[in-house]
Every structure is written in C-alpha cells, then in structure tokens.
Amino acid sequence: MVVLARVADHMQREYDIIIWGASGFTGKIVCDYMRENYSGGNLTWAIGGRNRSKLNALQAASGVDVLVADAHDPSALTELVKKTRVVLTTVGPYARYGSELVKACAEQGTHYCDLTGEVHWMRNMIERYDAAAKDSGAKIVHTCGFDSIPSDIGVFFMQQQMNNKHGVAASHIKYRTRAFKGGFSGGTIDSMMAMMESAKTDPKIMTTIADPYALNFSHRGLDGVDQNSQFYDSDFQAWVGPFVMAAINTRVVRRSNELMGQVYGNEFRYDEGSIVGAGVGAMVGSTALAMGTRLMNGLAAIEPTRKLMQKVLPKPGEGPSAEIIDSGFFEIELLAKHPSDPQKNLLGRVKGDKDPGYGSTAKMLAECAVALAQDNLPTTGGFWTPASAMGDALLERLPANAGVTFDLVEPTGT
Numbered sequence: 543m544v545v546l547a548r549v550a551d552h553m554q555r556e557y558d559i560i561i562w563g564a565s566g567f568t569g570k571i572v573c574d575y576m577r578e579n580y581s582g583g584n585l586t587w588a589i590g591g592r593n594r595s596k597l598n599a600l601q602a603a604s605g606v607d608v609l610v611a612d613a614h615d616p617s618a619l620t621e622l623v624k625k626t627r628v629v630l631t632t633v634g635p636y637a638r639y640g641s642e643l644v645k646a647c648a649e650q651g652t653h654y655c656d657l658t659g660e661v662h663w664m665r666n667m668i669e670r671y672d673a674a675a676k677d678s679g680a681k682i683v684h685t686c687g688f689d690s691i692p693s694d695i696g697v698f699f700m701q702q703q704m705n706n707k708h709g710v711a712a713s714h715i716k717y718r719t720r721a722f723k724g725g726f727s728g729g730t731i732d733s734m735m736a737m738m739e740s741a742k743t744d745p746k747i748m749t750t751i752a753d754p755y756a757l758n759f760s761h762r763g764l765d766g767v768d769q770n771s772q773f774y775d776s777d778f779q780a781w782v783g784p785f786v787m788a789a790i791n792t793r794v795v796r797r798s799n800e801l802m803g804q805v806y807g808n809e810f811r812y813d814e815g816s817i818v819g820a821g822v823g824a825m826v827g828s829t830a831l832a833m834g835t836r837l838m839n840g841l842a843a844i845e846p847t848r849k850l851m852q853k854v855l856p857k858p859g860e861g862p863s864a865e866i867i868d869s870g871f872f873e874i875e876l877l878a879k880h881p882s883d884p885q886k887n888l889l890g891r892v893k894g895d896k897d898p899g900y901g902s903t904a905k906m907l908a909e910c911a912v913a914l915a916q917d918n919l920p921t922t923g924g925f926w927t928p929a930s931a932m933g934d935a936l937l938e939r940l941p942a943n944a945g946v947t948f949d950l951v952e953p954t955g956t
C-alpha cells in the first residue's frame with residue numbers, strides 16, 4: 543500500500559523535470575537543449591534557481607514556469623522538489639550548494655541527477671541519505687556529464703559487447719582519450735578550487751579523493767592509485783599521459799561494478815589515460831602532460847597560487863564561447879581485454895559532437911533527467927551511477943538524441 547501511494551504521488555506531480563541552476567553557464571545550455579527537443583510534447587519541465595529576475599529573463603525564451611529556492615533554504619527546497627518527479631541540478635560547487643537539495647530529494651522521493659565530480663561529497667551524501675532514498679524511492683544519480691558518462695556507459699557498453707561475443711566479462715578495460723577540443727567554465731574551476739580548499743581544512747577529504755575505491759562500500763578490487771606519470775602503452779602503440787578526470791571516472795566505474803553485483807568480476811581492472819602519440823615528440827609531449835598535470839594540482843593546492851589562478855581563470859557564470867562549444871568534440875577509445883585470449887580483445891570508441899564539458903555535457907545530463915522521468919528503468923530508490931541506474935536507456939538515448947555514440951571498432955587481437 544505504501545509503495546502504491548508513493549507511486550501515485552509521484553505520478554501526480556506538477557512537473558516531470560525541474561532544471562535547478564538554469565541561470566548558470568551550463569544550466570542555460572541545458573535549457574536550450576530542452577527547449578529545442580522537449581517543448582510541446584508530453585514532458586513538462588520548469589526552471590529554478592535563486593534569482594527570480596535572472597530566471598524571468600530565461601522564461602521569456604522558454605515559456606516554462608519559474609521556481610525560486612536558495613541552496614541554503616531547506617524548506618523552500620522541500621517545497622520545490624515535491625512539485626517534480628526529477629530535479630536536474632547544475633548548482634555547483636556541489637559540496638557548497640548541493641547537500642540540502644540531495645537530502646530533500648532523498649526524503650521526498652524525487653529522482654535527481656547532477657554534474658558533480660566531487661568524490662568526497664558523493665561519498666558523504668551516500669553515507670547520509672542512501673537509506674532515505676531507498677525508503678522514499680528516489681533515484682539519486684551523480685556524475686551525469688562528461689565525467690563520468692563516457693567512462694561509465696563506455697565500460698557498460700564494452701562489457702555488454704564482450705559478453706555477447708564471448709560469453710565472459712572483460713577482465714581489464716583501458717580508457718584512452720584520443721582527441722578532444724573544448725574549454726573550462728568558471729563553475730568548474732570554482733568546484734576544483736573549492737575541493738582543494740576543503741581538503742586543507744579536513745585531511746580526510748584528501749584520503750578519500752586518493753582512494754581508488756572511494757565510492758565502494760562492500761567490494762574492493764585490484765586497482766591501485768591513478769597513473770600520474772607518462773608511460774608507453776604497447777596496446778595502443780603510443781605514449782600516454784594522465785587524464786585529468788580519471789580520479790573521478792575510475793571511482794564511478796568501480797562503484798557501478800559493485801552496484802551491479804560485480805558483473806564485471808571481482809578482479810576487474812580499469813584505468814584512464816590520454817594518448818599523446820607515437821615517437822620521440824609524443825614521449826616528450828606525454829612527459830610535459832604529466833608534469834603539467836602535477837604542476838596544476840600543486841599550484842591549486844597552495845593558497846597564494848590558488849587565489850592567483852582564481853583571478854585569471856573564468857569566474858562563475860563564464861565559460862567557453864558558443865563557437866568553441868559548437869566546434870568542440872571528443873573521441874575516446876576503450877580497449878576491453880578478454881580474460882584469457884588476447885585474440886578476443888575488443889576495441890570500442892565513444893564520440894561526442896560538441897565540446898565535452900558543456901555542449902555534450904548539457905545533452906547527456908538532460909537525457910539522464912528525461913530517462914529518470916520517462917523510461918522504465920530497472921532500479922528502485924537509492925544512490926546509483928549512470929550505468930547502474932540507466933545503462934541500457936542511455937545506450938539508446940545518447941546516440942539517438944545527444945550526439946554521443948558508442949561503437950565497436952574491430953576485434954584488435956592485441
């Protein structure tokens with residue numbers, strides 16, 4: 543009876559989706575996508591945020607309802623989430639602005655998706671609100687943008703292919719960025735800096751961020767710390783440097799394995815890196831990439847240089863130009879290793895037709911929200927990853943609607 547009442551309440555809500563943070567850099571791109579693709583159909587959506595006048599200006603373009611709530615006003619947030627089946631939020635840094643919203647969604651049975659890459663915060667949210675979400679039926683899904691959809695859904699896709707073709711799970715998957723073009727927004731930089739600032743006051747945060755299984759609660763595997771130096775990868779016959787999002791994506795993929803009952807195997811290994819190329823120039827380039835990544839992390843960790851970086855880098859609300867977003871793209875390769883026969887290894891490719899961080903991210907996030915609102919997903923309430931919550935749905939939606947494709951290239955035999 544309780545479950546039936548909950549389902550009835552959910553079906554009767556005023557909106558399918560509220561886009562919260564609609565006035566931000568990424569929020570506006572999400573609204574454009576929703577207006578172009580989900581106006582006038584059977585999906586009802588509204589926009590929300592803290593500043594009514596900014597939201598009213600956006601409403602003029604989209605014609606949808608406006609809801610106002612501040613991140614630090616729990617009762618306004620509760621009223622807001624009770625009106626909708628799904629909240630899509632781009633209000634970040636999430637550790638600073640997101641906790642009350644997650645709590646309200648978990649308690650009110652409202653599905654939720656976001657763009658956080660703040661691993662310590664995700665762990666904290668799971669610890670605090672997973673029981674409430676399970677109880678209320680709310681499906682809470684973090685990391686629905688460039689981190690970590692190409693990784694998480696890419697691995698989900700490669701494991702399906704390995705299973706379909708060879709009847710086993712791949713024992714090791716390597717994710718390698720082949721090419722991409724895009725930029726950073728002030729909100730993303732603010733989130734990275736905020737994480738560094740919090741780590742300074744709470745050393746446990748650094749320990750969590752460094753843990754390769756930071757988002758696992760019952761199973762740990764064989765993976766060690768992230769690669770932070772260059773190396774020659776004979777599988778790709780190329781020099782490889784660190785990939786800046788690996789510390790987020792790898793945790794999400796490992797959590798997916800746990801949430802799906804270790805379907806990738808207890809000894810599954812997963813790592814990420816950036817292909818620089820072959821030859822001496824690429825060796826030098828991959829070394830520079832590794833040094834540059836360490837330098838950036840080092841500078842962001844020290845207060846005076848962090849403050850200087852915040853002055854010169856884009857501010858919250860700012861980001862790459864429309865031209866950079868439209869001409870941007872990404873291309874990633876995934877090598878899935880057969881557990882015993884290298885001739886049965888598989889190579890896959892994930893591609894996006896806009897810049898990864900904003901154009902493609904906005905489309906991926908919007909499709910996650912629509913999937914949570916409309917698709918018949920196999921999951922109940924709780925904290926999920928994109929793959930464990932809606933892997934099959936996203937493998938249909940993203941290529942069809944969002945310009946993000948997942949393809950098998952060829953058996954590699956390496």
Ligand SMILES: NC(=O)c1ccc[n+]([C@@H]2O[C@H](COP(=O)([O-])OP(=O)(O)OC[C@H]3O[C@@H](n4cnc5c(N)ncnc54)[C@H](OP(=O)(O)O)[C@@H]3O)[C@@H](O)[C@H]2O)c1
Pocket residue numbers: 563564565566567568569591592593596611612613614632633634635636639657658659685686687688689690727728729730731733734857858859860861898899900903
């Ligand atoms: N995972 C990925 O691939 C990916 C990609 C892009 C972005 N992101 C993340 O997404 C987040 C947003 O990035 P962005 O560049 O869009 O940031 P942004 O332009 O700074 O937008 C932030 C939004 O949060 C709102 N906000 C700030 N404080 C608030 C409060 N107290 N109550 C309610 N709303 C509040 C802002 O409202 P106002 O307009 O009123 O200031 C704005 O709408 C960041 O955490 C970033 O790291 C992740």
